[in-house]
Each structure stands twice: as C-alpha cells, then as structure tokens.
Amino acid sequence: MNKVPGAAYLLAILVVVFAIFGSGFATAANLLNIGVQSSVLLLLALPMTLIIMSEGLDLSMGAVLSFAGVVLATMLMKEYRLVTALLAAVSVGLAFGVANGLLVVTLGLPPFVATLGTLGVAQGLALVMSGGQSVVGIGDALPALYAREPAGVPFAIWMATGAFVVFHLAFRYTRLGSYVSALGGNREALVLAGVRANLYHVGVYALGGVMAGFAALLLTGRMSAGHPTAAIGLEFDAVAAVIVGGTSFERGKGTLGGTLVGVLTIGVLKNGLNVLEVPSSLQVASIGVLVIVALVLDSIVQAIATRRRGVRTA
Amino acid sequence: MKTLAYRVVALAAIGIALTFATDVFFTSGNLLNVLRQASLTFLIASGLTLTILTAGLDLSVGANVGLSACLAATVMKSTDSIALGVVAGLGFGALVGALNGLMVTLLKLPPFIATYGMLWTLNGVTYWFMGGETIHGFAPGFRSLGTGYWHGVPIPVYVMAAFLAVGGVFTRYTTFGQEVYAIGANREAARLSGVPVRARLNLVYILSGAMAGLAAIVYLARLNSAEADIGEPLTLPAIAAVLIGGTSLFGGIGSLTGTLVGALTLTLVVNGMNLLAVDANWQPLVTGVIVILAVLIDVMTRQRAEARV
Numbered sequence: 003m004n005k006v007p008g009a010a011y012l013l014a015i016l017v018v019v020f021a022i023f024g025s026g027f028a029t030a031a032n033l034l035n036i037g038v039q040s041s042v043l044l045l046l047a048l049p050m051t052l053i054i055m056s057e058g059l060d061l062s063m064g065a066v067l068s069f070a071g072v073v074l075a076t077m078l079m080k081e082y083r084l085v086t087a088l089l090a091a092v093s094v095g096l097a098f099g100v101a102n103g104l105l106v107v108t109l110g111l112p113p114f115v116a117t118l119g120t121l122g123v124a125q126g127l128a129l130v131m132s133g134g135q136s137v138v139g140i141g142d143a144l145p146a147l148y149a150r151e152p153a154g155v156p157f158a159i160w161m162a163t164g165a166f167v168v169f170h171l172a173f174r175y176t177r178l179g180s181y182v183s184a185l186g187g188n189r190e191a192l193v194l195a196g197v198r199a200n201l202y203h204v205g206v207y208a209l210g211g212v213m214a215g216f217a218a219l220l221l222t223g224r225m226s227a228g229h230p231t232a233a234i235g236l237e238f239d240a241v242a243a244v245i246v247g248g249t250s251f252e253r254g255k256g257t258l259g260g261t262l263v264g265v266l267t268i269g270v271l272k273n274g275l276n277v278l279e280v281p282s283s284l285q286v287a288s289i290g291v292l293v294i295v296a297l298v299l300d301s302i303v304q305a306i307a308t309r310r311r312g313v314r315t316a
Numbered sequence: 317m318k319t320l321a322y323r324v325v326a327l328a329a330i331g332i333a334l335t336f337a338t339d340v341f342f343t344s345g346n347l348l349n350v351l352r353q354a355s356l357t358f359l360i361a362s363g364l365t366l367t368i369l370t371a372g373l374d375l376s377v378g379a380n381v382g383l384s385a386c387l388a389a390t391v392m393k394s395t396d397s398i399a400l401g402v403v404a405g406l407g408f409g410a411l412v413g414a415l416n417g418l419m420v421t422l423l424k425l426p427p428f429i430a431t432y433g434m435l436w437t438l439n440g441v442t443y444w445f446m447g448g449e450t451i452h453g454f455a456p457g458f459r460s461l462g463t464g465y466w467h468g469v470p471i472p473v474y475v476m477a478a479f480l481a482v483g484g485v486f487t488r489y490t491t492f493g494q495e496v497y498a499i500g501a502n503r504e505a506a507r508l509s510g511v512p513v514r515a516r517l518n519l520v521y522i523l524s525g526a527m528a529g530l531a532a533i534v535y536l537a538r539l540n541s542a543e544a545d546i547g548e549p550l551t552l553p554a555i556a557a558v559l560i561g562g563t564s565l566f567g568g569i570g571s572l573t574g575t576l577v578g579a580l581t582l583t584l585v586v587n588g589m590n591l592l593a594v595d596a597n598w599q600p601l602v603t604g605v606i607v608i609l610a611v612l613i614d615v616m617t618r619q620r621a622e623a624r625v
Contacts, residue, residue: 059428110619111611112565114373114428115555119611122552122604129597238436241429251426283443283544290437297423 008300009246009260012292013267020274027277034156040269041162042067042224042233044262045217046240047247048169049210051261054244054251056185056203058106058113060210064236065124066098068229070218072128074144075137075228084143092215098124099211103204128230137228148223158220165213170258182206187255235286242289243268246296268292319562319617320574327581334584338591346587348470354583355476356538358576359531360550361557362483363413363524365575368558369487370517371500371567372427374524376416377554379438382547384409384532386442389451389542398458405536406529412438413525417518435551443544452541462538472534476576479527483572496520500567552603557582559610566618582606 021028046063053060070091077087098120105116150157173179181202184192192199222228247264249256271292272285280288334341341347360377367374384405392401412434419430464471487493495516498506507513536542561578563570585606586599 061432105608109612110615111608114432115559115565115611116608118552118555119604119608122600122607126598126601126604129600130595134597235436235439238432241432245429251429281444281447283440286440287437287444288440290433290440293433294419294423297425301423
C-alpha cells in the first residue's frame with residue numbers, strides 16, 4: 003500500500019468527532035466492541051473487494067450467510083459436532099458461490115441480477131428449512147467458542163484478523179492479486195497470457211460464498227441461534243465498505259487495506275451513532291449517505307489530481 | 317414481437333395447467349384477484365421497465381413504495397385529506413426518482429449501485445419514520461381505490477389499463493419514447509444524434525419514482541394499513557415481471573405490454589402456489605429461480621442475435 007486510502011481521513015474525522023461528543027466512545031471496552039461488531043462485516047467485505055475488482059457484484063452474500071447460519075444452527079441442534087456443522091455451513095456457502103460464479107462467468111449473466119436471483123433462492127431455502135422461525139437450542143460448543151478471549155482479545159476479532167492476514171498475504175505475494183486486478187481491468191491480456199481467467203473468476207465468487215459460511219459461525223455464535231433473515235442486507239454494508247475503501251467498479255482498482263479502513267469506518271459510524279443515541283434505523287440510512295459522501299470526495303480528489311498533473315505537464 | 321407471443325403462450329399454458337390442477341383457479345373471484353394483484357406489480361414494474369429500457373435499473377422501487385405509502389398514510393391521517401395524502405405519496409416517490417436520476421447523470425454512478433444505496437437508505441428512513449407504528453383505517457372513499465369494483469372489475473385494474481394505454485402510446489409513438497429506446501440501444505449514438513441524454517435519463521428515473529409513488533397509493537388503499545416493512549417484498553417480483561416480459565437488461569429492447577405479461581405470469585405462479593397450498597416460504601426461492609431463468613433467456617437470445625450478425 004503506497005497510498006493512504008481517502009477513507010482513512012474520513013475514519014479519523016469520525017473518531018475525533020465521536021470521541022469529543024460521545025461520552026463512552028473512546029474507552030478500551032467500546033473500541034473492542036467496534037472490532038467485534040465489524041468482524042462479520044470484514045469477512046464479507048474481503049471477498050466482496052475481489053468480486054468488485056473483477057467488475058462484478060454479489061448481492062446474495064447476506065442471504066447465503068443467513069442460510070448457512072440456519073444450516074449450522076440446525077446441525078448443532080441435532081447434536082452434530084461443531085466441526086461437522088461448520089463444514090456443512092461452509093459447503094453451503096461454497097455451493098452458492100460456485101453457482102454465482104458459473105451464472106456470471108460461464109453463462110454471462112449480469113452479476114447484480116444473477117446474484118439477486120440466488121439471493122431469492124438462499125432466502126427461500128433459509129425460510130423453508132427453519133419454517134421462518136429462529137433455530138434455538140444449539141448447545142454450548144459454539145457459544146463457548148465465541149466467548150473465548152485469547153490474550154484478552156475476543157474470538158471474533160482473532161478470526162477477522164486472521165482472515166485479513168490470509169487475504170492480504172495471498173493478494174500480495176501470490177499471483178492472485180495481479181490476476182484479480184486484470185479480471186476487471188484487462189481480461190484480454192490475462193487470457194492471452196495463458197491464464198485460465200474463467201477459473202479465477204469463478205473462484206472469486208466461490209471465495210465469497212465460503213467466507214459467508216465462515217461469517218455464519220460468528221453471527222450464529224453471537225446470537226446463540228440461527229435466524230433465516232439474520233443477515234439480510236449485510237451485503238449492502240459490505241459493498242458500502244468496499245466502495246468507501248476506494249475500490250472502484252471500473253478498471254479493477256482497489257486494495258484490501260482500503261476495505262479494512264472502509265469496514266472500520268462503517269463500524270465506527272454505527273457505534274458512534276449508537277453512543278449518541280441515534281436510532282438504529284437511521285444508522286442504516288447513514289451508511290447510504292456515507293457512500294455518497296465518499297464517492298463525491300473521491301471524484302473531487304481525482305479532479306484536483308488531474309488538474310495538478312495537467313499543470314505539471316503543461 | 318415473436319418473443320412476446322411465446323411469452324403469452326407460456327402464460328396461457330400456466331393458466332390452463334392451473335385450471336385442471338385446482339377447482340378454484342378458474343372462478344371469476346380468483347381471476348379478478350389475480351388481475352388485482354398483477355395490476356399492482358405492473359404499476360411498480362412499469363417505471364422500472366423504462367429505466368431498464370435505457371440500459372439502467374431502479375432497485376429502489378420497492379423501498380420507494382414502502383416510504384411513499386407510509387408518508388401518504390401519515391399525511392392522510394393528520395390532515396384528513398385524501399388529496400393531500402395522494403399528492404404527498406406521488407410527490408415523494410418522484411423526489412426519490414429525481415435523486416436517483418441525479419446520482420446517475422450528475423455523479424455518474426452505475427445505476428444499480430446508486431439505486432441499491434437508495435434502497436437501503438430509504439429502508440432505514442422508513443423504519444425511523446414509522447418507529448414501529450402501524451397506521452391503519454382510512455376513509456372508505458380512498459380504500460375503494462384498492463378494494464373497490466366498477467362494473468364487476470377491480471378498480472386497480474382500470475388504473476393499470478389507463479397507465480398501460482398512456483405509457484404504451486408514450487413509449488411507442490412519441491419522440492420521448494423513441495429517445496428512451498435509442499439511449500438504451502446505443503447511448504453514444506443517441507448523444508451524437510442530438511438526444512439530450514442526461515435530461516431524458518433524469519426524466520426516466522423521476523417517472524420510475526412517481527410510478528412507485530402511485531403504486532404506493534393503490535397498495536395503501538388495498539392494505540388499509542401502513543407499516544415500515546411493506547415495501548421490502550416488492551422489489552424482486554417487480555424485477556422478475558420486467559425480465560419475464562422480455563425487456564432486456566442490456567437496454568433498448570422490450571415493452572410495457574411485455575411487462576404486463578410478465579406481471580400476469582408471475583402472479584399466476586404465486587397464485588397457483590397458494591391454491592396448491594405450497595408453503596409461502598417457498599416464494600422467494602421460486603421468484604429467484606424465475607429471475608435467473610429470465611435473464612438466462614435474455615442473454616442467450618442476445619448471444620444468438622450477435623452470432624447471426
């Protein structure tokens with residue numbers, strides 16, 4: 003990362019404002035709380051970054067996460083082992099991710115409508131499997147795991163940090179990074195270079211499904227239950243975090259570091275508004291506004307940068 | 317319009333199948349009910365059709381219906397005036413459309429992302445505005461707009477027919493309509509031939525918002541109550557109706573008549589599921605599969621057409 007993402011300034015401003023006006027915002031406990039609240043979102047936003055860089059979109063993530071959560075909770079309720087249940091949840095995610103990838107890449111459907119369709123399918127399956135009710139009585143294994151705090155840091159933060167490190171290393175030190183950038187920016191060159199572009203492209207969507215499966219572990223652990231509509235709309239937060247983090251829908255530009263900042267910005271915004279006792283419904287609306295502000299700021303910064311460059315070359 | 321003929325045949329086939337499969341389907345009561353339901357889906361989907369014809373999209377229509385209905389309900393309750401409530405609903409719907417238009421034309425955001433952001437923003441504002449309250453019980457004169465009959469036919473069906481007629485003429489026989497198709501078929505070519513692309517796109521999004529506002533009024537009259545979550549289940553069916561009707565996501569191809577056929581088809585499927593006592597929880601799944609199939613047909617038709625050229 004050679005450049006500070008624009009969202010970092012936004013994040014800094016928000017932190018300062020909330021620290022001044024919200025009593026109880028800048029405490030260690032609350033900051034850890036923001037980390038925990040942001041962890042599920044980060045798990046989704048990491049693969050969403052890669053998907054958006056490939057000029058795609060995955061609107062089904064929230065519904066797939068909900069369905070995977072229902073599967074996980076139902077299996078735990080039937081006293082399967084946690085590992086088996088997690089494997090099932092991740093497999094469900096993988097299946098949806100691969101389906102999204104095949105629809106978009108192999109069949110050439112526009113990503114936003116294809117994944118809107120799979121959103122409906124996942125939501126329907128979650129509702130049918132749970133009968134529209136919360137799946138409770140999932141035993142102690144998962145809540146106990148979720149409650150663990152190795153070295154004083156909650157399990158959710160460890161898991162999110164681990165995911166970020168893995169994504170970052172894979173992106174930085176393997177060919178994945180340049181391939182994914184090329185999928186969006188210069189697919190032709192990738193194909194000419196002999197790379198199996200379709201495989202990587204489907205893989206990016208598959209990764210989105212897998213991460214939704216892992217996110218189901220955290221969300222189900224937090225709620226000690228599976229709920230068929232628990233994560234509806236969470237994909238919007240993920241898309242918002244990616245955009246706020248500076249990844250663009252065109253030309254395959256973007257960074258995972260930027261997405262991390264985007265996720266934290268949304269986490270801080272939600273938490274800060276909570277501390278200021280703004281109703282949670284308005285927090286949803288504020289994320290929409292945040293995205294617009296980030297985009298407008300970005301276009302202004304770019305316009306200034308272009309102008310400066312113009313002066314220099316002239 | 318050969319593809320539309322196929323779609324009508326498919327619609328008829330579903331109708332015939334349901335006639336044989338259930339006793340209730342082919343009764344005037346049920347058919348009028350289907351028409352009433354389809355007219356609502358059509359109203360929401362008609363503005364959406366225009367945006368898709370321009371190769372755009374309006375994902376916010378469902379959420380727009382939700383907030384417009386809640387606003388109209390509040391105004392109607394607090395002023396005791398049906399007219400003011402209707403104006404509030406229509407006006408707010410159009411305002412949302414104007415904001416969408418500005419995001420697309422001024423900020424140059426991709427339409428699906430701009431209207432997707434609008435969807436969640438509207439949802440949030442609606443929940444905040446309603447604060448968990450339900451507003452119900454409106455004047456009988458207003459409710460007849462949603463539940464009433466005239467000569468044995470539900471009033472929403474007349475509203476649908478009126479808008480289909482006006483909209484059909486508008487899109488097919490006016491310069492504005494031709495320009496909408498031209499923008500969708502080839503935006504750059506349209507611009508070079510002197511079509512004021514940005515102004516037209518703004519108008520299309522405003523129309524889409526206003527139609528959502530109108531649908532909100534009819535929906536409110538039928539439900540006789542307004543809650544924060546009433547708009548949420550409306551988006552996917554509206555998009556499904558447009559796509560089943562043969563309007564291409566790539567722009568420039570399609571029609572409001574097609575969307576009517578799409579709305580009828582989707583309503584028949586849902587109605588059939590209800591009559592066959594299929595659990596309502598299956599509905600999002602079926603709608604989702606229908607959306608995917610409709611887009612698949614759209615993409616394959618396009619690929620074949622390109623291969624021919």
